[in-house]
Amino acid sequence: MAELMKTIGIWLSAYFTLSIFSFLYKDNPFYKLAEQIFVGLSAAYWLVYTIYNILIPNLFNKLFTDFAHNWILLIPMALGIMMLMRMFPKLEWLSHYPMAIMVGTTAAIAMLLAFQSDFLSQIAATMVNPFKYSSPVDIVGTILLIIGTICGIYFFYFSKKQEGFYKIPSKVGIWFLMVSFGASFGYTVMARISLLIGRLDFLLRDWLHLIR
Amino acid sequence: MKHLHLILLFLLISMVAFANPEEIDTYYAEDAPWDDGTAVLHKWNLSAKWDSLSLQKADSLGVYQEIFNEFSLSGQYKETGLTPDIKHQYRLVLYNKEQGDSLTLFAETTTQQQWFSMDKLPLLILLLIICSSVLYYILSARRGKELFIRRISGLDSIDEAIGRATEKGKPILYVPGISDLNDIQTIASLNILNHVAMKSAEYGTELLVPCRFSMVMSAAHETVKDAYLKAGRPDAYKEDNIFYVTDDQFGFVAGVDGIMLREMPAANFFLGAFWAESLILTETGFITGAIQTAGTGQPHQLPFFVVSCDYTLIGEELYAASAYLSRDPQQLGSLKGQDFGKLLTIILILAGIIAEIAGFGWFKNFFEGVF
Numbered sequence: 281m282a283e284l285m286k287t288i289g290i291w292l293s294a295y296f297t298l299s300i301f302s303f304l305y306k307d308n309p310f311y312k313l314a315e316q317i318f319v320g321l322s323a324a325y326w327l328v329y330t331i332y333n334i335l336i337p338n339l340f341n342k343l344f345t346d347f348a349h350n351w352i353l354l355i356p357m358a359l360g361i362m363m364l365m366r367m368f369p370k371l372e373w374l375s376h377y378p379m380a381i382m383v384g385t386t387a388a389i390a391m392l393l394a395f396q397s398d399f400l401s402q403i404a405a406t407m408v409n410p411f412k413y414s415s416p417v418d419i420v421g422t423i424l425l426i427i428g429t430i431c432g433i434y435f436f437y438f439s440k441k442q443e444g445f446y447k448i449p450s451k452v453g454i455w456f457l458m459v460s461f462g463a464s465f466g467y468t469v470m471a472r473i474s475l476l477i478g479r480l481d482f483l484l485r486d487w488l489h490l491i492r
Numbered sequence: 493m494k495h496l497h498l499i500l501l502f503l504l505i506s507m508v509a510f511a512n513p514e515e516i517d518t519y520y521a522e523d524a525p526w527d528d529g530t531a532v533l534h535k536w537n538l539s540a541k542w543d544s545l546s547l548q549k550a551d552s553l554g555v556y557q558e559i560f561n562e563f564s565l566s567g568q569y570k571e572t573g574l575t576p577d578i579k580h581q582y583r584l585v586l587y588n589k590e591q592g593d594s595l596t597l598f599a600e601t602t603t604q605q606q607w608f609s610m611d612k613l614p615l616l617i618l619l620l621i622i623c624s625s626v627l628y629y630i631l632s633a634r635r636g637k638e639l640f641i642r643r644i645s646g647l648d649s650i651d652e653a654i655g656r657a658t659e660k661g662k663p664i665l666y667v668p669g670i671s672d673l674n675d676i677q678t679i680a681s682l683n684i685l686n687h688v689a690m691k692s693a694e695y696g697t698e699l700l701v702p703c704r705f706s707m708v709m710s711a712a713h714e715t716v717k718d719a720y721l722k723a724g725r726p727d728a729y730k731e732d733n734i735f736y737v738t739d740d741q742f743g744f745v746a747g748v749d750g751i752m753l754r755e756m757p758a759a760n761f762f763l764g765a766f767w768a769e770s771l772i773l774t775e776t777g778f779i780t781g782a783i784q785t786a787g788t789g790q791p792h793q794l795p796f797f798v799v800s801c802d803y804t805l806i807g808e809e810l811y812a813a814s815a816y817l818s819r820d821p822q823q824l825g826s827l828k829g830q831d832f833g834k835l836l837t838i839i840l841i842l843a844g845i846i847a848e849i850a851g852f853g854w855f856k857n858f859f860e861g862v863f
Contacts, residue, residue: 300746314746315746315747316750318740318742318746319737319738319740319743319747321743322739322740322743322744323737323738323739323743326739326740329739366710366713376714379707379710379711382673383673385674386673387676389674395619400615400618402837403840403841404860407844407847407855407856409845409848410845411849412848426841426845429841430838430842434834436807436808436809436812437831438641438642438644438812438827438831439641440642441642442642460791464792468795
């Protein structure tokens, strides 16, 4: 029975893989069916996942087993219920409060994290004496790092028209950004090809047994 | 004779007082000052006869386990990741391998939380400076001062794309990223959605907003509804056009791809946080011939948007968008304040480099939180 289920699983996987690949030609009924099943199944899966992996262990279990130490969880629970009030037009206004808390808290936390990692750490990491190195490669590399960082920041300075002298650092900044994008693009494409190889490996090895 | 005794006594006192301090082995452990009670500072000063050391900590059973062993005659080690208000016992074992000699020094300390974390002092100072500048510019804008913001071509294209969709009589697709509401990029994207929704309400163009998370969907509902009200077209607002697809990353992508192929929107907006799906979405949009504007703060996804979209908002431009588009004095003031922060960053970096070249290491140390 287990072997039969495994075989059915492999055939289904192969069918859906080929259906999704068929999109490379054009939109077609096979792709549509695979897409609808994928979307429906994943939505159902995440609903069940949220109930069993988040709500039950993090809220209900803690409240029912040790209420005295977890009563604070009533606050997020109340906020969650307030969110559900969206379904009732007369009580819809209640859902604005949890949303406001979420947005406000997110902005505050993100600001602190960004200040620490993107701002302070970036400043300190760029404060380097390029001439402390003995190797010319390191010296040039450090100078490029400094120029790239400063010009990159200046590119995002919106309070000055980028013309005349002020255009130069901005142009240099966008060049640095584009070079880094190119490197990142190549790197990611390589990673994507490995995903394609993985899928082809499944089709040729597990399904068709053409390679061993 | 009396003078001789006095001289001998003076010499004796001098010898005791000025005896080489390196000859005395000292070790102590203390709670790291001005921290959150998670670190202990170990300091030692050893005589020259030792050639290796082992710093050990007693576990819950009282068994000593080594935590550090890099030898130096005078040094310190900061042990981190500890729990506050716990007493810790240590011993420093010193070895002279040639003579087979050893010495053990003991110390104990209790970790304590302080009200202020000193290594975050530079963060506080810079935060105060930049927040003050933001407040200053907001107040200036409110008083009616004209604030200049240069042209950002990626943002100018938004109105152009909406106009094109209107001309073609096709809908607009707006994807506010695939991150939840706890991502600042999603919040920035919802601000832009407000502008896009207002324009679509003015022009009478259908706006489709597929969402990956229920919280984002709820916020998008509010944003679009508010925009339609502001535009004076509450009757044109269709709640069903802002919908949940699935929490699954690639399930969501498959759903959005399907919408692009069947609804054939004339303008696609991908603004917010995107990951591996960025190229799949924008390539599909490219196939349908839609004018595409994308923007994200994810550096690794920007290359894909740059190659497959008509306009790309790079990082910071995404955050500047809502102020730029709305021209709201309050938001413009905030953007100007952030610009001041960028200028300050450039100045500090240049000053830091000069200080490093001149040998003033304290300047960089300050920003690293090392005092």
